[in-house]
Amino acid sequence: MKARPIKRSEELRQLLEDEIASIQLPPGTRLEETALAARFGVSRTPIREALQMLSASGLVELRPKRGAVVASLSLETLLEMFEVMSEMEALCGGLAARRMTDQERDDLKNQHEVCGRAGESGDGDLYYEENTKFHRIIYLGTHNRYLADEVLRLHHRLRAYRRLQLRLRGRVQTSYAEHSAITDAIVKGDERMAAELLRAHVSVQGECFSDWISSLNAARLVSSPERV
Amino acid sequence: MKARPIKRSEELRQLLEDEIASIQLPPGTRLEETALAARFGVSRTPIREALQMLSASGLVELRPKRGAVVASLSLETLLEMFEVMSEMEALCGGLAARRMTDQERDDLKNQHEVCGRAGESGDGDLYYEENTKFHRIIYLGTHNRYLADEVLRLHHRLRAYRRLQLRLRGRVQTSYAEHSAITDAIVKGDERMAAELLRAHVSVQGECFSDWISSLNAARLVSSPERV
DNA sequence: TTTTCTTGACTTGTATACAATTTAAATCGA
DNA sequence: TCGATTTAAATTGTATACAAGTCAAGAAAA
Known part of the structure; x- marks a missing residue:
């Protein structure tokens, strides 16, 4: 069995990453913090952390004050x-x-x-x-x-x-x-x-x-x- | 003049990055969130975000529940x-x-x-x-x-x-x-x-x-x- | 004296509350 | 009807409050 990540945000990153890679969340999709928080039953804090990690790896584009979207490559x-x-x-x-x-x-x-x-x-x-x-x-x-x-x-x-x-x-x-x-x-x-x-x-x-x-x-x- | 980042956390990342690269914060240094927050006069939230960005770029090692340290390369x-x-x-x-x-x-x-x-x-x-x-x-x-x-x-x-x-x-x-x-x-x-x-x-x-x-x-x- | 266990302060992770900015909708004028 | 301006709702960024885990010091046992 694989050890479940201790941090919830890490777990969320994994989940979102899979959905992006499998195109369940296609490029361009807006990722609203509140909506995601409600969906996963957590607060916005771990959601924000997950989004930042995804942004660092290039899967999500994080525009200041304007929200996150699934990165779309040209x-x-x-x-x-x-x-x-x-x-x-x-x-x-x-x-x-x-x-x-x-x-x-x-x-x-x-x-x-x-x-x-x-x-x-x-x-x-x-x-x-x-x-x-x-x-x-x-x-x-x-x-x-x-x-x-x-x-x-x-x-x-x-x-x-x-x-x-x-x-x-x-x-x-x-x-x-x-x-x-x-x-x-x-x-x-x-x-x-x-x-x-x-x-x-x-x-x-x-x-x-x-x-x-x-x-x-x-x-x-x-x-x-x-x-x- | 260069546009100052809109997000405080972005600015903090830059500051910490410079201090790490210039060895003012040598490898192995513990980075306590509360201490950094006090030092920069902000709350822990933007500090945490900055640390996560630094972790993503490899400059900081982020051990769950055990705090962040300046990454030390072997x-x-x-x-x-x-x-x-x-x-x-x-x-x-x-x-x-x-x-x-x-x-x-x-x-x-x-x-x-x-x-x-x-x-x-x-x-x-x-x-x-x-x-x-x-x-x-x-x-x-x-x-x-x-x-x-x-x-x-x-x-x-x-x-x-x-x-x-x-x-x-x-x-x-x-x-x-x-x-x-x-x-x-x-x-x-x-x-x-x-x-x-x-x-x-x-x-x-x-x-x-x-x-x-x-x-x-x-x-x-x-x-x-x-x-x- | 050494080892183990317990306790408590401290630090991190998450939730919630508030502030600031953006987006849209609606109102007004031409 | 179209456009610009204002206003309100929604969303992000930051601060604070709370929960949960970690680490270290000291007490109890060997």
Whole structure:
């Protein structure tokens, strides 16, 4: 069992974070303190604290004296974030290939197989979960805890968008195939290759790109539906 | 004149942040809400908000029910952060070399000259200021606002340590010389070279390294004075 | 003397009350 | 009817009050 947070505000942050990531609270939604307080049966104080934490992590925009809204990313910002994500993953891949212990390399192979089974099950959310664990093993394999935490934070921040990406037809299969090559490169210790494969794995490009933009617009996950 | 923050808590965060970065509040210092409230002549509410913001940016450690203390980095974490910084700078350098406009390249050359004059003046803090501007131009030159903001955040987080580094004898001269090569590479558009030079520029290695560790211990900027 | 338990002051977390600002609605004038 | 101005309701920011947990000092027991 996981220890429930001692602070109510921490618990509330978690709850709101999940609702934002799962688009139950879509971008642009106003977050009124009084309403949230009533809904969760607490006072405004812990609500305010939760909102400030969410603001710090970028999920909520906090305009002074004008209330909080669920942050809505422009398409431009989103692409910028994916560019950074892509480079960070590449960095992690290279370092992991160099520094992982034998045990960690085995763990990676195992998790890759788990991903495979999750993919076959057809359960998108399950695949997403296992996929996250796969990447997490790579992050920790850098033996740079600060780096791992930062990358995980960004990974987390982008999860709503990644998830959507996986819903595109055939994307799960492609993802799995790419993981195979990545696993090989890391296990062999081929830094250059691992970095290159991960860079490509994350970056949004190629034929899927316009499909992805369309689905983003459909889900109203970006603020201004720019033409591409 | 710069607009004063509307929220008192924002102002307080700024004040505390400066005191932490300048080591007036050294790592490990307990931050009692009541005491701070009395000192700044406000209630505990804005103090708490300020502390939470500082906690989010990593400057303060917030232990539930046990109060806040100025975060103290272990030497290990510090080295990890510098490794990330080094890679981020390299990434920025490469992108900037590729994407900067002519105007931006001119700005970089100008700022490099300003750094030169600041270096000759012998004023360490002034050099630090101008040095930050130089790097900032590179960050913005990536034309990736998200990346620029993230790198600036880390730069900011490490400033107490960087500053100390510049106090080492001859380090300002070395830094300036490296900037010359970096400026050349970026202006010429040599991505590979720019990235490589910036990676080396930031990373802590070579003969200075043990000197730097010593000065960190002397200033008590790292928690456990590990032997090197 | 050392260890454990209890007690009480102190500190943090949450609720409520008040002040200040914004948003909207309604009134007035053209 | 449209627009600007005023006014009232609603919402955020701050202060204060209360609840609950932490830490340390001292008493009781071994």
